[in-house]
Amino acid sequence: MSSLLNKAVGGIGCALLALPLMAALIVGALISGLLSASSVSAAPSKHALADIPTAMLTLYQRAAADCRGLSWAVLAAIGKVETDHGRHPTMISSAGAVGPMQFLPSTFAAYAHPVPPGGKNPPTPWDPVDAVYAAARLLCVNGARDGKNVPGAIYQYNHSRAYVRQVLAVADRYQAQATRPTARAASAVAFARRQLGTPYRWGGDGPAEGGFDCSGLTKAAYLATGITLPRTAEAQYHATAKVPRGLPLLPGDLVFYGRPGNLHHVGIYIGHNQMINAPHPGARVRIEDYRWKDYWGATRPAARGGTR
Incomplete structure (x- = not known):
């Protein structure tokens, strides 16, 4: 058996959802995203x-x-750095x-x-509502989306x-600790973002093998941060710290589909109900709901370092 096939055995659920079922899941996810009028944000510290x-x-949010x-905390940090939230005298x-x-x-x-509500x-630009909404739009079109x-x-x-560093430092202080990912989780998300557009490849661990499958992507994302995960979705679920149901997900969490014993898919959560995943043959690494x-549930590899 080839090394590529060998790696894929036990994790083939990433690729083998029946196409009609996969299509239904994707359509359902898109509809769910359209019905969601708001996104989850970090709690204020x-x-x-x-x-x-x-x-x-309230306006920043x-x-x-x-x-x-776009995090409200970034908008708030800009407001702080620029005029102390409108407190500057002139x-x-x-x-x-x-x-x-x-x-x-x-x-x-x-x-x-x-004109915003x-x-x-x-x-x-003198009106706080007009100014904050305009700032959000400027950020959005220049990379925050x-x-x-x-x-x-x-x-x-x-x-x-220096301004960028100052704003990010203020934004960090404005977010409650419990709602922030660890540095490793953030790095894993950044790695996954760099793979957007990479072709799906069953059993693939990266571009050198023609692309990623679902668990190959998540494994590579965390390996780039120094955390070694098992190869398959099922094994990754069992090897990492579970996120208790009802708690908010954090960027970098792994999200799983199916049931234990048949966990056929995994993605990496990036916030605002979105994940990056390698969905199925013929697709590319992408962002979706x-x-x-x-x-089924989520795990937090950075909570205890995964397996080494």
Whole structure:
């Protein structure tokens, strides 16, 4: 038996869902995503609750929900760095940027429409609602959607690497610890994002073998962080720390489908009800809604380092 086939034995459920069933699952996931009007966000930390005015915190959360993958904490961090959430006495910079989110009027005009709920008409960069929604839109079109390149999006807001680091540090303090992934989990997600578009390959562990299957992708993502997982979806489930039902998922969690003894698929959760997975033959590594009909549960490999 070839080494490729040998690796795939016991994990072939990633590829062998009947096509009509797979199609039904994908359609169901898409419908479920369309019906979901909001996304799960990190809870505010005690520091955030003390530092951010209640009305502004609510506004950051509302505006971020319009851009899947954008954390309200990033918006809030920009508001903090720019004007201390509108507390700066003048809110006019030496470059001519104005308002709580410090927009040049010409830049604001590009992101001011449609007028957000509660905004001014015509919109103005001086209005907190208009300004925060415009900031979310600017970030979204520059890489924040689906979390693809949030640092790059922040850099487009202010072309300074130091500014990006400052905003991310503030955003980190604004999120409750329990809702943040570990550094290894975040690295695993980053690895998986870099594989988007890679062809599905049954038994594949990466581009050198023509692509990934589902468990090959998750194994490679965590191997890149120093955590070694077993090869198959079933074995990965049993080797990693279970996420208790009812607790929110964190980016980097592995999500499994089927039932123990027949766990046929696994993906890597990235937040906002989305996962990255290698779904089936003929497809490519992609982002999609994780809430399939036969979702079983999740595990957290970084919680105890997997197997080595």
